[in-house]
Amino acid sequence: MDSSRLSDAKIREKAKQIRLKSIEMVYTAKSGHPGGSLSIADVLATLYFREMKIDPANPVDPDRDMLVMSKGHASPALYATLSLRGYFPETLLPGFRKLPSKLEGHVHYGVPGVEASTGSLGQGLGIAVGMALASKLDGRKNRIYAIIGDGEIQEGSIWESFMAGSKYRLDNLTVFLDKNGVQLDGFTDDIMPMPMIPERVRSFGWNVVEIDGHSIPEISSSISKARECKDKPTLIYAKTVKGKGVSYMENNPKYHGNAPETEELYNQAIKELSTQ
């Protein structure tokens, strides 16, 4: 095994830092999307600190692995991850959502390490399909990742991209579905029920792996399974908790797109996350 490989405990520590920074950014900006940032922190930590072949010193290396954050409102988590990974200084994070910072409210191409601007749902998966096709055309061995939301998959364009992914046998493409059960107006089961997602995506010709999206070993082993799977793209159906780690945000649609309203709530969030 690679000696530089971080232990599960170290990855968990990174995830904790991502969560803390996300909350700090959203609180400083007095706006932004904490819920879907907290739910995806473990996946981001495992990808960026263990699984992806990347070099922050050379963010345009053609052989690098690439990730598209299709649910572009999870910008706090992605920006925090990229800065912790060394793409840019952490001191820039408080500029989030403010003039004249590049750290736009939604994921912005131009921030080092970001591979595509996103924020309008349902488009990032198509972008990832395009990147996976280009990689195949060029005979590169890199891997393409995308992160999509369980509300986001209500967009028809997501299913159009699922079709293309299997038609072109994009086994270099791995997609995480952040199955946190909450969208903007409320719970996904109420807004637009979509049972049997793994079965549906499998019927579109994809390899589907179901995991606990907060378990570092499960995230890692699902990525290995995706690498081993030939001729099919992989969807990793990651069961998560929206707002994971902050008690009053967990499973609470209110904190999809709201910052902690008071200093007390902010302090409570930081305290809860720090002691995990």
Place this chain on the structure above:
Amino acid sequence: MIGKPESLRDAYGEELTRIGDADRDVVVLDADLSSSTKTSIFGKKFPERFFNMGISEQSMVATAAGLALSGKKVYASTFAVFLMRAYEQLRQSVCYNNVNAKFVVTHSGITVGEDGATHQIVEDVGIMSGLPNMSVIVPVDAPETRSVIRHLHDSTSTPFYVRLTREKFPVLNDADYEFKVGKSVTYRDGSDMSIIASGSMVSFSLEAAEQLKGKGIDARVINMSSIKPMDRDAVLKAARETGRIVTAEEHSIYNGLGSRVAEITSETYPVGVSRIGMRDTFGKSGRSWDLFDYFHMGVSDIVRISEEAFRKESSYENIS
């Protein structure tokens, strides 16, 4: 004259509920943004006539067309930027069938603020104005929003695009003000030049006119909320009577209010038209009201450009 800020989208949600109370044919759709667009107010009162279609704008627009073709009076809402994804459904299913469906969108322009460039659409008025049968309205405040919704319900049966905002805007109209499609309102008369504005830029233009007065320039200020059809008479009257026009909109200078005013004047009574708005650029994250200065669309910019326009036109007159 410039009153306290009030929310246009709250006004929309409340008025929608009022017309829905009186008319059982009113149905409302949203695409997982009802808590922000305020159609949730209607949805709570009339759950059986409210359809949250999920994050599926194309499906929402096509469904709106189907409901309208079956005799329903349809209101569909999302953020302005996301309705654009369903452009072709709007074209084929809504406008070509010329159905009674109103698309009342919120969070348009740069006053979306912190959400940033991805959400700050400044092209929508142009995109929607290009559609045959589609009318385009940009209400200036909460009373006008209420009046627009009432008027469209009572007097029209064709597709409309109504552009609302996230931010509250200062109230400029009385509660009994009555909006009419294709009519503008002159808030301030003036003889040296005219500022034709829409949305947030109207109250900025009124402030600018006050400053221009101090510089000896008497500016007319017109609220052109009906972008399509536009009040041609008011535009041509301004051209004839004041000779110089500045337009101001929270939108691209391409294909919006400014372009349309320039078309009308150049076809009939050419005068200098200076356009204030977004200059072929995307927006940026920041506080809404700071962004106007950042993009050179603030009160001081209106004053500066109006002065320039005034002097430029004067010198033309001196030559002739």
